[in-house]
Amino acid sequence: MSYEMWTEKYRPKTLDEIVDQEEIVSRLKSFVKAKNVPHCIFAGPPGTGKTTAALCLAHDLYGENYREYIMELNASDERGINVVRETVKTFARTKPMGEVTFKLLILDEADNMTDDAQQALRRTMERYTETARFILIANYSGKIIEPIQSRCAPFRFTYLPREAIIKRIKYICERENVEILDDGIEAILEISEGDLRRTVNILQTAASVGKPIDAEVVYSVVGRANPHDVREMMLSALNGDFISARNKLRELTQKYGLSGIDIIKQIHSEIFRLNIPDRWKVKLADIAGEIDYRLIQGASDEIQLSALLAKLVEAGYEIKKGL
């Protein structure tokens, strides 16, 4: 038996295999038919098939050996102006052999590129349009500079409908010989919030337990994957234990690789789920906003977040006093 990540094993290989996002798929198919692709921006939330669509497009356009005609870059790993200048240019300026006269450059997480790099990219896109087409993938197209946006055909990806995800879960379970109960499916849907990658990762992890997947299995698996979550850290602080809250913060950054921005985002969404007076929720949101701003400005993650935790300690104390 061979093992692999199910997200890859069940990633569609061709546009035909993509069962949802019909409108997007039909537009992409027309590109294939015309053997011409404009520069594109694929924008939308995580796990909605943006990268998959780009890879399928490449497959259908170039055939089985499509890898020879494309370059996949991840802007988060390889951002910066030099990558655009060197790697991208080198790739983009040569004409490919064969029927299709251009190569495809897939730039994932493009919204993480610096403005400088985007400016450089814009010029490269213009200059080598003959020999290379760009697909920019981003969560927010707003973070892509206007001159690039105006040169690209926009594609908006949305969360997959619930039924489509259920269908996918059942399909995978059947193929993998895994038994799943209805409440297990419900639990996965609830946690993965429309993110298909997350859905499949949770499903595979739940399957590794080796028993029928029910809600309990799902929750236990997810709970263990994020054992020291942000909420727990916040509760420690609200209960007055700053030191243990700080230790949890350290674990989040150290072991789970979360950035300060990741954590503040989660803190913000947790604030309104806390069982505290509304007045305090708003106050804490204001404080979180200030800290968020400081982090964006480049302040030190841990010290700023610790300052926030200390405010939570203070808030917890005041709330207990009934203020």
Place this chain on the structure above:
Amino acid sequence: MSASIAYIPWTQKYRPRSLSEVIGNEEAKRKILEWIRSWDRGIPEKRALFIYGPPGIGKTVTVEALANDLNMELIESDASSYRTEEAVRRLAGRASQFGSIFGRKKLILFDELDGITGSADAGGLREITEVIKTTRVPIILIANDAFEPRFASLRNLCLLIEFKKPSKVEVARHLAKICAREGIDAEEAALKFIAERSGGDVRSAINDLQALAQGKSKLTYEDVSWLASRDRKEEIFNVLRMILYARDASAAKAAINMADVDLDMLLEWIYENIPYHIKNPHELAAAMDALSKADIYRGRIKETQDWSLIRYVIDLMTAGVASSWSRKSSGWVPFKFPERIKMASTSKEERDLLSEIGRRIGRKCHLSSSRAIKEVLPYLRIIFQNNPKMGKGIARWLDLNDEMIAYISGKE
């Protein structure tokens, strides 16, 4: 052991009671003993002894232990008392002429003579000289440097005894005895390191030891070796104490100058230790707020490359932190080494490994390294726990090597 240990300085707790417990300076001790015994045969040629040598090596302790061994009454004057002509006469004038009522012999000690200041203690030195000329009981003087010009006439009346720094081995052996009494299992290398660093100053070595080891059952070389990179005028513990427990804002600011330590490093120390000292929620929040603002100014320096902004970093991390709380000590709280520095140095390798794992997962799963670490790795860890065979299979497919597999499966 209870959480808050009453603070008794170990320099006090383990102060030698007898000459035999004093470290080193055997020759000097022998001479002192000889001289004091000579008083039994009548007043000797030199009625006073002048002990000199660097701080923290046991000069005062030696005299106290001597008095204790010989059951003598010690009449002491140190820099904390005024030593005007009048005061000296009051203290030593009568005592130097008469024995005790109860037959205990007397010993007069003028400690910390370096501290006698011209104006406040006017005439004090001259009066001490006069007292020595006629004394009928032994007098001992102590100073760091006996050869200051103002001690010239005094010096001529005294038998000079030099105290030298004890060797590193002697200091380490002494520290080992303290550790044994405290129930601390200390590595020899750790103690030698502290001894070495103290440069023969036993007092500071013991202070360092207490700061590093109190409340622990083990003291390793690693625990102390971080001291290596810092050669400072004052120990960082003192600086921290001076900041956290500062008398006022200026005192907190002034503490910076005592530290030969990098400001970033000091900020880390303050950050680490704040919650162990400042417990009140309002004060804790205020102190962390001040520190977070210092951090903002640090960022602004980086951004603008204008180092003049450093003054605000200093203000906020010292005066800002100190003024946010009552500064009432709640007993001895040992200072902790900054966790962040420890993590940064010990886990650089770990972080590199982690991001390489992320890169490899990302390559297969079309993700950036950081997203792979956040979105895939946590599940992979669980798969490893649930089903090691499956975990390994997937890891191979992801091109992870043995070291990475060991890391993910938690068998490091």
